[in-house]
Amino acid sequence: MSASLNKGVRVLKEMIDAPIASYFSSCVHCGICAEACLFYTETGDPKYTPIHKLEPMRRIYEQEYTLLGRLAKVVGLAKAVTDAELAEWQELVYNSCTLCGRCSVVCPVGNDIVYMVRKMREGMSAAGHSPEGIKGAVTRTINIGSPMGVKLPAVKAQMKHAEADYGVPIPLDQEGVEYLVTLSSMEIINFPEYLGAIAKIMRHVGKTWTLSSEAFEATNAGMQIGNSDLARVIVSRVVAGAEKLKVKTVISPECGHAYTALRWEGANLIGRPFTFKVQHIVEVLEEFRAAGLLKLEGMATDRLTFHDPCQLARRGGVIQPQRNLMKMVAKDFVEMPDAGFMNWCCGGGGGASSIEEGEELRLEAFKRKKRQLDAVKPDRLVTACANCRIVLEEGLEHYKMNLPVVGLTETIAEHIPDAE
């Protein structure tokens, strides 16, 4: 069925489950969520107040599921949600929300606003009001299996390149190994060194691993657009690949939403427990460190800081492992203000970076990150999300900040003794 207002409103009604209803009914309109959202703090525009981004869905909730709202609707006092209104809200639900979750964790009544925005996106998508950039990613995911149109020959080319660069073989479709390594499209296209770094680290720690020709891609565009069916399809591909190869652990790449989709929502999406464990690459590296398997050499003497990807730190609870790893390689590791659980988003998560028309707003929001960085004046910025990395680089370039951005996995691999 094609997208339409009727379909969108129907889906929004269906999305209003018990948590959503309780969230709307318990909102006290305090506005604290506004101060947690970088799109509000950096623009001062009240339309970017997170709970306001849900206003069309709140009205549907009121008119359909509350007594007074129903009465108002019966006597013609309720204002129905219109197509023009949903079109206007597209910017609020997609461009100015990165699903970073800061609003959710400051809400005094415990409303998970990210959960609500994702439900809202389901209705927006059904109504045809999702950004072209994200729609394109979804179409490519359905047709090709990758939101950025990456096919297996490209992955094989990158494998060959990484093998030559790092001098380490990269296994494909090896059955019975410990780890299945998945990649994000961003890593395949922009950061092939990630794959080489993984190969180098795995050899160093003596672990068996593989890529899968059927499940190399972990990026989940379904999560970003708000389409559970698609999110399920993408997760199912990884599950099928992992089960076929009988691996013990699937490693989620340096990609925020890939991790959330697979680690926290994957089993619910497919309706059964996984037969394997899911870990972010940072968690795996931390296990290697804790077990004494990472025997690194040399310490960076320049000043390093770490940008916590929202989905890893705030939504996923992985905060200390990256710091333990940083301290293995950095003599001068400094924390930005608000680092860790309350870190500010890069401004491009949740699909926002794929929305071209949202670029100006993203750069405005980046002023928050600029202030965080200005406070500690690092020489290098390390992160663990390929999307964060590019959004950060664009912001730094825009504000003429000469600050290299590097991935954590590559940074660790650089300190593995060359003799290997």
Added chain:
Amino acid sequence: MTITNDKEFKAALAVLDNCTRRQATAYLIRQALDLTPDSRVRAGLDLAVRCDANEAELAVAAAGVNSARVASYTQCGHDANWTCQASHFVARAAQECVKPEISASGAWEAAMQARMARICQSIAAGEGTSNREAEAQYRALDDYLKAKGSAS
């Protein structure tokens, strides 16, 4: 000496002084200039082959090359255009050449980025993993070193 593999290639780059290494690396990266339309990258490499380039000139060139590199990233969720991506990797390669000091590992890194650019071109052409840039780089470095040797 004829370079036939990566080990010899790395060794040849490692023994060069800073200026010669920068010139040689820039010469290698120029082999891939057909893959980028960006004039900032070309200007950076033109400067890199000059031994008299001073730090201020290199800093200006580095800023231009960095802008070209950042601008040519493929954004998350965008359709991968491997031809454009080739341009990105040429810019990444050029970035190493406009640093005041280029280490042997930096020169190797630049060479690998140029090879990556050629891989992107082969992916765009549907040729998968075919990539002869390594051999082309061996020949180019050989030619450069021979020319340098006969000139000195």
